Amino acid sequence: MLKVKTGDLDKMGLLYERHKKRLFGFFYNMNQNASLSEDLVQNVFVRMLKYKHTFTGEGSFAAWMFRTARNVNYDHFRKNKNSRFQEDVSSLQYRGNEMELEEEIDKKESVVQLNLALQRLPEDKREVLLLSKFRELKFSEIGEILGCSEGAAKVKAHRALKELRSVFLQLENKEL
Template structure:
């Protein structure tokens, strides 16, 4: 990124090749929406170019990148709220276009319940789970991204897991009653 900052813009291509999938995965698990996730990845790289002069190189690049990603998602959420637009969900989001729940095998059922449970978490808690569980970030790095203490992130993670456990339990009961 320091080279991009110094004017070697082609190096942003290297960063794109390396990080487009982790970023896409981050947004997809936040939104469960493919088109929105792709738009947000584009937005992150546009912001990297726009604000490249602010990159200091003092911390990890991924921390800076996910901070931008977090802001891009918040802006997107605010914009949608402002325009009172309800996002259209992907057809296959949460298995919408897939077979009925009763026809699924056990693993697919469990996967569906886990996706729905993750989607129902509070935004900050969901973000901690995504960054730690799927993107492999340390709590100290997540603390920097969310602007809170490391201790607060750990508590958030524990409570997110507890909430997830309860939501999974409730959803499993609802589906078994169907």
Template sequence: MILQEIIGERELLQRISVGDEEAFVEIFRHYQDPVFKVVYSYLKSTALSEEVLQDIFLKVWQKRDTLADLDSFKNWLFIVSRNYLVNYLQKLAKDKAMREQWITEQPIYENSTDYRLRERHLATYLQEIINRLPQQQRLVFQLAKEQFLTYAEIAEELGISPGTVRIHMSRALGNIREELKKYGMEYLLLYIVTYPILK
């Protein structure tokens, strides 16, 4: 996997390590295509490759507190991707349903434009889920993710307490997760973190 470091990567990793979602989006957008292409070269399946890609970057986010100490993020990402892919292929070999899905899906030509188009479709699906949230949950979610307001700023904007904002955000995220799970699209959970850049 040939990965090129992003300009200012060390600073981005520092920001991600303390939970900066905007910095994570920059890293995700920079590395998603090369990681996807490598995964697809093994799986030859668009759906499965997207799922693996999302899972890999979910692991990156979950390990965010360790990123600032890495000597080379791109080398670490390569190892994480390789290990996840090996484990996934082993699981694929044992899981009949996954194997049948893999076998029956026809490979298609992949390029960056194709992936961006799929990405936009998936983000549109997420937006539809957000639009169906109860009004207060939707407002809190959008103020946090679209306008990047803090809980205190949202509380002031809506005339409610920061604690109530936190409750609405927690419920909004829970409802989004449940909707995704209904359709077997848990791998889209990453878009909750990267939204709204992928709108």
């Protein structure tokens, strides 16, 4: 990014190739919409190019990039006030064996239930979980993204995980 900042704009393509999947996963886990997630990834790189002068190189690039992604996500939903999309269970395919099908259905239900539990969390808690558990960022980077200390990021992640567990169990008990 420092080379992009000094005018070597070809390096932005390299950054895009390296990080587009991570950003897509972040956005998809936030909004459950593949098309929107692709658009938001593009917006992140446009914004990174526009605000390249703000990258100092002191912190990690990933933290700066995800802070930009977080702002892009916030701006999009503030402007559009879109509803979140839920995963469709109808994508299950029969594999020929009833036992495999039952296992696949159970697994798919758990994933759907986890996604539903994630969507029921407040956005700030969902975001910290996505960054720590799904994007596997270090807590120092998460703290940098959220504008807090590493310790505070750990506490936020712990509390968010605790609440996710509670919501997941509530959903599970409703099914029984």
